[in-house]
Amino acid sequence: MKIVNLPCKLALFSLFFLLLTGCWDQTEVEQLAYVVAIGLDKPEDVKEGLVEITYLIANPQSGAKVGGDEPPREIISFSVNDFINARNLANTVIAKQISYDLLRFIIVSEEFAKDDDFIKWMYDATKATDFRRDLRILVSKESPSTFMQNNEPLVDKRPHKYFDLIFKRGKETGTIPPGELFSFYRITESDANVFLGVYATTEQEEEGARQEDSDQIIAGEFDSSGETNTTQFAGSAVFKEGKMIDTLTIEETRLSFLLSNIFEKPREILTAMPDPFDEDYQLTTRIQRDGNIDMNMDLEKEKPTIDVTVPIVLEVMTNHSMNNYSDDVKKREKLEDSLEDTLTQKFEDLIKKTQEEFGAEPFGWSLIARKEFLSIPEYEEFNWMKTYPEMEINVNVNLRIDKFGRQIRLPDLDEVRD
Amino acid sequence: MLQKLFRGKKEKRAYNGSKLDGDMSKDNSEKIDSELTKTVNIFKTIYSYPDNQDVTIRNIHINGLNKDGALLFISTITDTKVIDEYVIEPLLKNQDSEVKIDDLVSVPSISKTTAIADICTEVNNGSAVLFVDEETQAYILNASNFESRGIEKPENETVVKGPKEAFIEKASTNISLIRKRIKNENLVVETQTVSKRSNNVAYIVYIKNVTNDDIVDKVKSRLHTMDVDAVQNLSLLEQYIEESHVSIFPTVLNTERPDRAVSFLEDGYVVLLMDNSPDSLVVPATFWSFYHTSEDHYLRLPYGNFTRVLRLFALFVTLFTSALYVAVVTFHVEMIPPDLLLAIASTRELVPFPALFEVLLMEIAFELIREAGLRVPSPIGPTIGIVGALILGQAAVEANIVSPIVVIVVALGGLSSFAIGDISMNFAIRLSRFIFVIAAGVFGMYGMVALFTLGVFYLVSIRTFGVPYLAPMTPTYKSSKDTIFRKMLQNEIFRPGYMKPKDMKKK
Amino acid sequence: MEQPQGRTGGKIGIKEFVAIVVIMIGTKITDDTTALLFKPLLNAAWMVPVINGILAIIPVALLMKVSTHYENKDLIDVSYHLFGKYIAFFVLFILWFIGFCFIVVDTAIYTDIIGTMYYLRTPSIVIYGLLMFVCAYGARKGLENIGSVAWTVYPYLQASLFVTLLITFSQGSTNFLFPLFGPGALEVIKESSFTISIYMDILYVFILFPYVNRTKDFKKGTWIAFALIAINMALALISYIMLFDYHSVAMQSYPYHEALRTINFAFLTNLESFIFPFWLIGSFVKFTAYLYINLLLFAKLVKIEQFKYLIPTFATLIVFLGLIAENPAVTMHQLKQTIAYITSPMFFALPILFWIVAKWKGEFKK
Secondary structure: OOOOOHHHHHHHHHHHHHHHHOOOOOOOHHHEEEEEEEEEEOOOOOOOOOEEEEEEEEOOOOOOOOOOOOOOEEEEEEEEOOOOOHHHHHHHOOOOEEEOOOOOEEEEEHHHHOOOOHHHHHOHHHHOOOOOOOOEEEEEOOOHHHHHHHOOOOOOOOHHHHHHHHHHHHHHHOOOOOOEHHHHHHHHHHOOEEEEEEEEEOOOOOOOOOOOOOOOOOOOOOOOOOOOOOOEEEEEEEEEOOEEEEEEOHHHHHHHHHHOOOOOOOOOEEEEEEOOOOOOOEEEEEEEEOOOOEEEEEOOOOOOEEEEEEEEEEEEOOOOOOOOHHHOHHHHHHHHHHHHHHHHHHHHHHHHHHHHHHOOEOOOHHHHHHHHOOOHHHHHHHOHHHHHHHOEEEEEEEEEEEEOOOOOOOOOHHHHHO | OHHHHHHHHHHHHHOOOHHHHHHHHHOOOOEOOOOHHHHHHHHHHHOOOOOOOOEEEEEEEEOOOOEEEEEEEEHHHEOHHHHHHHHHHHHHHOOOOOOOHHHHOOOOOEEEEOEHHHHHHHHHOOOEEEEEOOOOOEEEEOOEOOOOOOOOOOOOOOOOOOOOOOOOOOHHHHHHHHHHHOOOOOEEEEEEEOEOOOOOEEEEEEEOOOOOHHHHHHHHHHHHHOOEOOOOOHHHHHHHHOOOOOOOOOOOEEEOOHHHHHHHHHOOOEEEEEOOOOOEEEEOOOHHHHHOOOHHHHOOHHHHHHHHHHHHHHHHHHHHHHHHHHHHHHOOHHHOOHHHHHHHHHHHOOOOOOHHHHHHHHHHHHHHHHHHHHHOOHHHHHHHHHHHHHHHHHHHHHOOOOOHHHHHHHHHHHHHHOOOOOHHHHHHHHHHHHHHHHHHHHHHHHHHHHHHHHHHHHHHHOEEOOEEOOOOOOOOOOOOOOOOOOOOHHHOOEOOHHHOOOOOEOO | OOOOOOOOOOOEOHHHHHHHHHHHHHHHHHOOHHHHHHHHHHHHOOHHHHHHHHHHHHHHHHHHHHHHHOOOOOHHHHHHHHHOHHHHHHHHHHHHHHHHHHHHHHHHHHHHHHHHHHOOOOOHHHHHHHHHHHHHHHHHOOHHHHHHHHHHHHHHHHHHHHHHHHHHHHHOOHHHHOOOOOOOHHHHHHHHHHOHHHHOHHHHHHHHHHHEOOHHHHHHHHHHHHHHHHHHHHHHHHHHHHHHHHHHHHHOOOHHHHHHHHOOEOOEOOOHHHHHHHHHHHHHHHHHHHHHHHHHHHHHHHOOOOHHHHHHHHHHHHHHHHHHOOOHHHHHHHHHHHHHHHHHHHHHHHHHHHHHHHHHOOHHHO
């Protein structure tokens, strides 16, 4: 074969060589097991330094034409040193290579999150190359393995879709914080704020669940019945210095959203407010932050003061006392004043709680305060985390009622009943 | 002068063996004899008369002058009616004894020559030759009539808007089509014989006061250095004059549209024509001339640019979709949105082959259908192609040999490849596609990008007749910037600077 | 077959020149050079390219004055002319050696980026080999073609960076930029002057002077490229800070790639694989240009006419030198830091020296 000259031969040879051997990073899609969520828990009765890993693996076959009757997911739990190492150990049970390409969530048990060593495992995620930095941190009341097993959505069965939708909706309604991993790192490293993770559970509280205010609940306290999933995503887990210290209710989470410039504005917060004209009723309102909050800081003083002005735009959706606010300026003013007072009170309560119970705020005000300093040493000298509990904080709500629902006027109740 | 050069070359070859024995008699030095019978006998031997069926020798007696004459022509390529009416009849009926032969014969073109070789060339080109007794020169009467078809619509470069004439296999008609569009005395049509035995002639067309002399000279010298017996047509000639013979990128443009050829002429390019070629060659060709079509300029600016965008998109789709699929599925799984990823994974679950092999299999099948579709007799061709592709794809999916998504990917790439009209560029893109698929299979995106970078380096380093392949984009030249997009006609005021035209401005 | 030749016999135009320079130096913001700046300067790191840029105007302007004074003489000829045979050789050799070290260190780091960020299981030698193969092929094509390629791809590279920055800006927070002066205003200026070597590569650009069409183009092109690089660098550094805050960013080896992993756009959650190809093209072109310029300098030093034949040898040498380091992310980074500290004063002093000698010899009066 004189036709094929040497360079050609070499090229062909190297091509085949590469084709045969050069498949180092080559993996076929169908030979991967896609982990959607990783659970981390403290194993019981095992020596220190181990962690219980739970994998929630999506099954691509679910809903496919062939083999569509396979279950949508697979769950496996075991104890291991860290979740990098876990990938190999999982293969003793799982047939395919574990892939973190679809990984979107880290589920941590409340008990483990409150452990001092928790942060050490969290930093493993910065080492693994295929870990995305925008993973979300979810704290479950029970152990993650129980959480995942109990979580059986009836309709959105495919786990990645289910979590995706829950989070998207939660973000829009402001019931759960974003809880992204990179902000966890950032907040932990800067040591000035607390981080809000998502709080969830599959176990419903048995008694006294239903509280007076339907918003003052966290996951597990929402009383739902019927034929549906028992999992609840509500409220946030508060992490201070990389360790969980407390929880926030739905309302508190929403108030945090309103008080912070850092969080993305939730699109629709629907909440009930006391009706100033009738104590028996409540007004359902849609609240939005109207632009950024305005902060006025005086940090030079012995006792630093902060004046916070929160611009709120509000829409009154229901009107059970059947008052026609729209026609009466005085009534409107009264309504506005009342709502402003309620909100201010709520904000103040939350701030007080953060000052006294957490000793740090989740609103990211320290970032705004950074503008007051010229250099990082000065700022670190000030020590926001330490100073915060002693600060004097004045909240001022700047309320604007935007609309009164679709149909503005209501019939006079007395006339109707007459 | 060039003819002389050419002859000189041939003499050198004459002693090169028995190959040219038949042509020995055409030696330039040999002249015709003044004695008619001797001359006629020479030509009888040359043309193997009377074995050679269509060679005709007609002996006539010219009345009035009272001389014998003989008319030699090849009847199949000569217009016998013209010879009959305008040559034979006047010669026979002449009564005047003082008149010259030139004045007797009423064909439009007449010339005299003495050399046997020249006479042979003329006869081979369809002229009739009149020998007259006691005269040392022969009269060459132009009455050639080669058979060819009429002007038809272009078949490969179709347009919706714009002229619908195409070149045919007759060079004189083609030149006429060009002259019809450039009515200017500066349009020059030179000829040059490019083969030794068949004496094929190439016509070099350019505009004298626009085209740079260097380029014309380069083209001529390339044609001149060819050393072959026969070049049937331009498609073969193209391969003799192109720069690199193994490069996958074409460097000479082949167009069957006279309007396209003319627009290149007007920009200072050189156009080559030949008999037996229903097209023309444009030299030098840049990458952009393969990417453009004539319709881009016939359509209004927004529409024209829209089709350009589509074509560019099609080009990239053809090049990259299959490779991208392979790279993404085997190396960069994280690129795919979750739902799609799971969908792909579930369809691939039952496919026994790795993705690279799966794609190659489908690609080859597609190319096979395409090639077979071309060779199939025309009435059933298109049906076979489409039906074959659909049925094959469908069946392959149902048999779990390929996953449905691969059929989509390959079909999309294959379909897009049709948007690149020029056949040479089409092949270049289709071939590169395979290389990209393999690169993607070996190294994923890294391999693809490495190959792409190598490709770009190669592309910019190509020179055709001294013109950079990606000019005027890079290196930059003064031009109308007709590259990816075209400009408003009013703004296209410069000829391409890389052609170094004698007249830079178009208006 | 005719010799491949461009319109100006291998010279490049202003567009190509700017593209080469910007790609050569501008790609620094995507590697670990940023780590050099973030560690000492935290969130004020973005000021470095600006302050440095202003500082670097002095040496660049002086060198510009000296080298453009002699038409058709490159840096090498000029230094021979000014310093005499031995000193010039010594200075240029040092310059070449530093350049060579830069190539080895940088290619090793880029291999490491590709290896740790995208190709975990592929052996370094294969990644490195392919990288240098492409660069060697490109360098063999000569300056004119390198320029053409640089100009062809530059708009897309710039656009991809721009898109990344835009998304990063929209997903980051401006608050992270404060306190404005990071570790303190004085510190910023001090550290800036230590790291002025990020513009060191401009020295090598002067070797290209005789290959640029016109002196005017060279002058204009250098300043345009200089400004583009400074702007790109500052914007990129700002975007990293806005996304990660200074604590996180100071700990990262390759913030650009971390940023790509963090941001998302619409339904595309993993943007890194979409931007990666553009970054790769940029890297290929960058090292092609480096390799070419370095070899040009070397060839002039040892007086080799046909240095194209040296390219494959050098490329292979670089691969093996680069592979010596066991842990490129750490060792190469430290080496780079050391070189940066050493070369910073040199970058400042050398052009001034050129100018003083030229002035002293009365060259400008001629």
